[in-house]
Amino acid sequence: MxxxxxxxxxxxxxxxxxxxxxxxxxxxxxxxxxxxxxxxxxxxxxxxxxxxxxxxxxxxxxxxxxxxxxxxxxxxxxxxxxxxxxxxxxxxxxxxxxxxxxxxxxxxxxxxxxxxxxxxxxxxxxxxxxxxxxxxxxxxxxxxxxxxxxxxxxxxxxxxxxxxxxxxxxxxxxxxxxxxxxxxxxxxxxxxxxxxxxxxxxxxxxxxxxxxxxxxxxxxxxxxxxxxxxxxxxxxxxxxxxxxxxxxxxxxxxxxxxxxxAEGLENVFARHARLARGVRAAVREMGLEVLPPEEEASPTVTGVKIPAGIEWASLNAALLEKGIVMGGGLAKLQGRIFRLGHMGWIFETELLGILSVLESGLAGLGYKVEAGSAVKGFTRATEI
Ligand SMILES: Cc1ncc(COP(=O)(O)O)c(C=O)c1O
Missing domain, CATH: 3.40.640.10 (Type I PLP-dependent aspartate aminotransferase-like (Major domain))
Structure with missing residues (x-):
């Protein structure tokens, strides 16, 4: 690499x-x-x-x-x-x-x-x-x-x-x-x-x-x-x-x-909540499913159900190729979800890139997704 x-x-x-x-x-x-x-x-x-x-x-x-x-x-x-x-x-x-x-x-x-x-x-x-x-x-x-x-x-x-x-x-x-x-x-x-x-x-x-x-x-x-x-x-x-x-x-x-x-603790919380909302909206816009219901979803990590026909190992490899490391599912969720962490030092710009790479990685594996969906979902939910 x-x-x-x-x-x-x-x-x-x-x-x-x-x-x-x-x-x-x-x-x-x-x-x-x-x-x-x-x-x-x-x-x-x-x-x-x-x-x-x-x-x-x-x-x-x-x-x-x-x-x-x-x-x-x-x-x-x-x-x-x-x-x-x-x-x-x-x-x-x-x-x-x-x-x-x-x-x-x-x-x-x-x-x-x-x-x-x-x-x-x-x-x-x-x-x-x-x-x-x-x-x-x-x-x-x-x-x-x-x-x-x-x-x-x-x-x-x-x-x-x-x-x-x-x-x-x-x-x-x-x-x-x-x-x-x-x-x-x-x-x-x-x-x-x-x-x-x-x-x-x-x-x-x-x-x-x-x-x-x-x-x-x-x-x-x-x-x-x-x-x-x-x-x-x-x-x-x-x-x-x-x-x-x-x-x-x-x-x-x-x-x-x-x-x-300096950022303000409450602003840090609000940023995490806003970015997480954006990630979930992007995931849904791509036709994927978030594991927990919206009101129970974490502001720090998003669990995405792996769609039929896609293997986590292949998706992970495609992401790694572009320099993005996401987490797989653990224990009984292994192979069923992947986890995108948005913790700490992270802002809109990085997530727009990360989500776009996720979208193209999925498309490259044969998943049907309209180009630009991830950005569309994210920007709508975060009001960029
Ligand atoms: C909620 C929660 N508890 C405990 C742990 C264990 O922490 P560590 O791996 O630092 O021992 C983790 C690690 O990811 C965690 O997310």
Whole structure:
């Protein structure tokens, strides 16, 4: 392949802006020195704004899955009952992690490709009159099925029910892209990672921890050392870390937070929502089907059903040839959908090109599509 710009349109990691690459391209610093202290304090303060929380925020070396594990092992004991709402690879993973550590996991299964109905989750919690469910595990954005969930209704509903369980929200593929009101929605632990909305390479897990989660920490008996919240929060409050962290990524994180602040968090959300609407309209204009219903569709990644007669491997190869990398379907959706990520540093211009290449790639494989449909659908829905 010629040395062209590659558009990384998988649902994370995402395209890293040159400004962030530049910020990370510098000599390393002592992670026990004064420069580091200022850096991590700035990052934590910036993350609190993005997470909309006054609670503690922690940055761990690790990926999103590590963050999910950290949330579990710091707040639960073996045998504790948890309610795990599952409708895709990542919501299942959250439950599996809890089970691996000995939690008694009750699954609330929802059709893949649909958001969960908060009413059904709250109905289950309303029946738990003795408060035996210690935690509720949900995804904000289920990346494998490309749906966004109404986690606010769960948090508000749990408060109304006075349910004592912790609400843990996987926001790996939604943070800094879709509104997430950690405090206003009574979320006890939010888990995210660096490589999606924060526009960084992989390597950092990010968590918020409420007062209620700290109470649970006091009695939680699951084994932990690397993921221990207390050791990390005590160190980070003083501008330190208990062990080595990817310092280069923190320089990138500080830059990313500046970029988000300059654009305005709400504008970042609106841009993602607008672009996602445009992508879905383009997909439909090409005669293709989006996996979830419109009102449940993710603002960060679009799941497209692969039309009859087209193989994902051939379409993927045609896209790669033009420098575009999209994601295939995962688990039972493998070969049935492909996923176009529109996360982080992405704007109208790139998507117009990407969608046009998708259209011509499909046409080249024999799919009947009117030339120009993708641009037509996208521009109409985004009012360019
Ligand atoms: C919603 C969600 N949760 C968890 C993960 C796992 O994150 P990681 O691959 O960083 O461990 C992902 C990764 O794509 C995700 O999208």
């Amino acid at each position: 010629t040395d062209r710009r590659v558009f990384l349109q998988i649902p994370g990691p995402t395209n890293v802006p040159p400004r962030i690459l530049q910020a990370m391209n510098r000599p390393l610093v002592n992670h026990r020195g004064p420069e580091f202290e200022a850096l991590i304090k700035e990052c934590l303060a910036g993350l609190k704004k993005v997470l909309k929380t006054k609670s503690d925020v922690l940055i761990f070396p690790g990926s999103g899955s590590g963050g999910l594990e950290a949330a579990i092992v710091n707040t639960l004991s073996p045998g504790d009952k948890v309610l795990s709402v599952q409708h895709g690879v990542f919501s299942e993973r959250f439950g599996s992690i809890a089970a691996a550590h000995g939690a008694d996991v009750e699954k609330l299964e929802v059709e893949w490709g649909r958001a969960f109905d908060p009413g059904i989750v709250l109905e289950r919690l309303a029946k738990d009159t003795h408060g035996s469910i210690k935690a509720v595990l949900v995804s904000h954005n289920e990346t494998s099925t490309c749906v966004i969930n109404d986690v606010g209704s769960i948090g508000r509903g749990m408060a109304e029910l006075k349910h004592p369980g912790l609400l843990m929200v996987d926001a790996v593929s939604s943070l800094a892209m879709a509104d997430l009101e950690t405090d206003a929605w009574n979320i006890d632990i939010v888990i995210s990672a660096s490589q999606k909305g924060l526009m960084l390479p992989p390597g950092l897990a990010i968590l918020s921890v409420s007062e209620k989660a700290w109470e649970a920490y006091k009695t939680a008996k699951m084994a932990r050392w690397f993921w221990d919240f207390r050791r990390m929060v005590d160190a980070q409050k003083q501008g330190r870390v208990p062990y080595t962290i990817p310092t280069s990524l923190l320089f990138g994180l500080r830059e990313a937070l500046c970029m988000i602040e």
